[in-house]
Amino acid sequence: MVKSSHFFTACWGNKAGGQANDKANAERIAIVWEKGESRFFPFLPEQISWQDFHHLIAQTATFLSSQPPFSQAQLIGYQGSHRLIGLVCYCAVIALNKQILMFNPAFSSEKTTQLCEQYGIQFLITDQLFANFDENLTACELPTLDYASPATLTLTSGSSGSPKAVVHSIENHLANAEGVCELLDFKQGDSWLLSLPLFHVSGQGIVWRWLSQGATLYVNEDKADFFKLLSQVSHASLVPTQMQRYWVSADFHKRSKKQTVLLGGAAIPAELVQQAKVQGITTFSGYGMTEMASTICAVKNELGNVGKTLKGREVCLVDNEIWVKGDCL
Template sequence: MYPWQDFAIQPDFSDKIALRTTQGDVLTWIELTTKINQTVAFLQKKGVNAESAVAFVGKNSEKILFLYLATIQLGAKVLGINPAFPQEKIAKLCEFYQIDFCFYDKDLLNLQEIGVFTQKADFFRPATMTLTSGSTGLPKAVVHNVQAHLDNAKGVCNLMKFDCNQSWLLSLPLYHVSGQGIVWRWLYCGAQLHFPEDDFYASLLKTTHVSLVPTQLQRLLDYLQENPSISFATRHILLGGAHIPTELTQKMVKYGIKTYSGYGMTEMASTVFAKQSDKKQGVGQPLLGREYCLVNDEIWLKGAGLAMGYWKDRQIVPLTNNQGWIQTKDKGIWQEGELVIIGRLDNMFISGGENIQPEEIEQVIIQHSSVNQVFVLPQKNKEFGQRPVALVDFNEPFSKSAVENLMFFLQDKLARFKQPIAYYPLPLMLEKGIKISRKQLANWLAKQDEIN
């Protein structure tokens, strides 16, 4: 049986709190399983069966979570789609991946009470399809089975001391692999899963564990500084999704909160490497069951969490090379006993014959105290072919003086050819989900060049 069904019949778990809703209400494992069974009946009534492909479009909600788990319980495949996508793109994704049923929040309002539904659990059957943040065209749909999600969860739970007595905030979207990673850690341990309430950071501080991107960690630090007498349960924060400033993680130490710097990918069901944050830039060692090697500076991965393949034309196509490894296109080096991520191989560009890795420049710029976030991109240049420019989000209004201060800071920290030749305010309106797309930023920059 699936984890939620198993916990519902175990005397030590059945009446324990499994879920805390956005309204602050609680569900036990028995009540949670009943809700999932209701959703199974709803899906069956709509015609969903074990051969179906089901999509959901919506932000995190209890009903979306029930739909996700109910689809898996039925033996069908489930795909999450970002609700911020235009309707045309959602339709195109559903057509391309031959989705049989697509559900929005409004479709899930009236679920009927039913008896307990039983289904033979198959942990190795294709269960989830997760869209990658593809740089061109439609994103790939990565297929995982339940066992891969649980294998990934086990390594993270071991590292972060997450067990049935702890709670994790569902702080990241369920259509993203990081959000799913939270769900499977909860299900692996039989712990509590909390949905954020109206005050995100207040509800965050009620949980023992949380996953954040660095900009959220900065906001949490601001929240704690603004509310110095607040009590909190949070003790462990997993970070990923962008470069993680060591200066920021060290500030959490005085609050008794441990932060963990992680590296993962959709094809591996979330986190692959992680360590307790320190003053070094690396992401530590591979977690339990993961394997890695470096080939011409490219990171190759396999082991716990590896996907079954990509979904295409109603079949699963391989994602590993003929040696069984997935080639990540991420550049890394092994330094001081840990993996250091340099950047994406496909982000590198050539300027006047010199190789430039944008992430290397970003890691230096982010060290400046006035910078919240930065992206470095290539801009066409007649003399050098391409030159680096920076799109910056300052923690003060974007201004000529803010840029000049940053340029002065970089003078002795970057080679001349790596120093950006122009600075633009980061267009935050392009943000979708938990990552800003470099492709969207490049398109925005190209338009600025046309204007100028």
């Protein structure tokens, strides 16, 4: 795991190999953005380098800080459906050493207001705020990054009662990412589809794996482009229903020769894993929870178990309850 005082140079600026390697990493593709009919960020290309993404984050930090309520707030909310805006806001708020809580866009205004009051959200970002985002906006100097302090609040699914906001630091997220990247052999030259929402911890897990490796993230705005992008990436996180729909999509047979899929979020049918094997797709069945910043255990091409705990996690059974702890908690 690479640590840096700067959020994004940790991905492309402080690798071994000196200045020439730094420049090469900065020019690597950070995001492949299938923008569809999006009216936001019209100046952005469909392939965004790490250097340009870093510049966009610094511009967004300037843009958000110019809003008086934002500059005084420490805990920020985001509610919207634009994938790239959500990603940029998530990263920019954290890069400013503030905390962010990502809301489900399906929440009613009444529920969102109630949650904002409950958790002390002092500024709520919406997609519409970016309607007048200026591509020539000055990029601000980002502060030294605080890895240990709270960075994100993530609402649980509420399976044991009312949803609770779980707090994680950057260190927690990177610790989770490290174990998953090691098991799934996810490296800088690979790509992952942002297939799950950022208001869910599994979606955030994808972002931290991508950031930690300086890899490539694929992002689609229109649902119709989902399977097209899925067929192009080396790695993806899918629930079983997404995997089943992938089989019958027109893009399935156009896929990359080698793909790795992390399955979770529901019971995984045995035939799904078997069919993936036949099609040359490596699957990992995973078990995780919001409190542990996503995946805790995973197993390759198997069912009936979820494997051993990943690096930095511990699991034990106490009176028929699963107890967990680790660097990502």
